[in-house]
Amino acid sequence: MEAGAIQNVGLSQVGIDEIERARRVVPIAAVQNHYNLEERAYEDVIDHCAAEDMVLLPYFPLHGIGARSLTDIARRRGVNPAQVAIAWLVRRSPAMLPIPGTLSLDHLRENLAALELELTDAEFQSLRQR
Numbered sequence: 001m002e003a004g005a006i007q008n009v010g011l012s013q014v015g016i017d018e019i020e021r022a023r024r025v026v027p028i029a030a031v032q033n034h035y036n037l038e039e040r041a042y043e044d045v046i047d048h049c050a051a052e053d054m055v056l057l058p059y060f061p062l063h064g065i066g067a068r069s070l071t072d073i074a075r076r077r078g079v080n081p082a083q084v085a086i087a088w089l090v091r092r093s094p095a096m097l098p099i100p101g102t103l104s105l106d107h108l109r110e111n112l113a114a115l116e117l118e119l120t121d122a123e124f125q126s127l128r129q130r
Contacts, residue, residue, distance in 0.1 A: 006026075008029035008030070009022070009026050009027065009028055009029060010028065010029055010030035010031065010032060010057075011028060011030075011031050011032070012031070012032040012033070012059075013032075013033055013034065014031060014033065014045070015042075015044075015045060016044060016045055016048045019031060019045070019048065019049075019052075019054075028054055029054065029055065030054060030055040030056070030057055030097075031045060031049055031054055031055070031056050031057070032056075032057040032058075032059055033045055033056070033058065033059070034058070034059055034060055035056070035058035035059075035061070035089075036058060036060055036061050036062065036063040036064050036085070036089070037063070037064040037065070037067060037070065037085055037088065037127060038063055038064030038067075039060070039063065039064070046092065046093045046095065046096065047093070049093070049095040050093045050094055050095040053095075054095060055095055055097050056093060056095045056096050056097065057097050057098070057099060058089060058096065058098050061085065061086070061089055061098035061099070061100050062082050062085050062086075062100050062101075064085070065081040065082055065084075065085050066081070067127075069126050069127060070084050070085060070127060073119070073123050073126070073127070077117065079113070079114075079117060080110060082100065082110070082111070082114070083110060083111070083113060083114035083117055084114075084117065084119070084123075084127070085114075086098055086100060086111060086114035086115070086117075087114050087115075087117040087118070087119050088119060088124065088127045088128075090114070090115065091118075091119055091124055092128075
């Protein structure tokens with residue numbers, strides 16, 4: 001880092017202890033952990049990243065978009081389930097930066113439209129419960 005060869009460091013699939021151990025060596029800019037509507041083992045890491053001003057990049061962010069509560073919300077709101085899942089992730093934490101796969105320009109537009117979707121408190125909580 002001192003020579004300018006490394007600009008930012010990120011970690012993947014880590015807990016808080018590992019993040020803090022790494023931070024004693026080098027500043028950590030981002031953490032990438034498996035997190036989505038179905039996989040929530042890293043709730044504490046998400047809150048830690050937000051508190052410590054680190055970006056959290058959830059991988060497989062759209063896994064679990066077939067859940068009934070999600071599809072019900074999507075149908076009521078006139079959007080697709082992936083948009084609801086993205087909106088939920090973004091609302092879950094200010095540190096969250098989901099990067100879903102995008103296959104076309106239209107698909108990219110759909111994903112970006114999710115950023116305009118504001119879930120109600122009831123919708124957010126219904127998805128937060130498993």
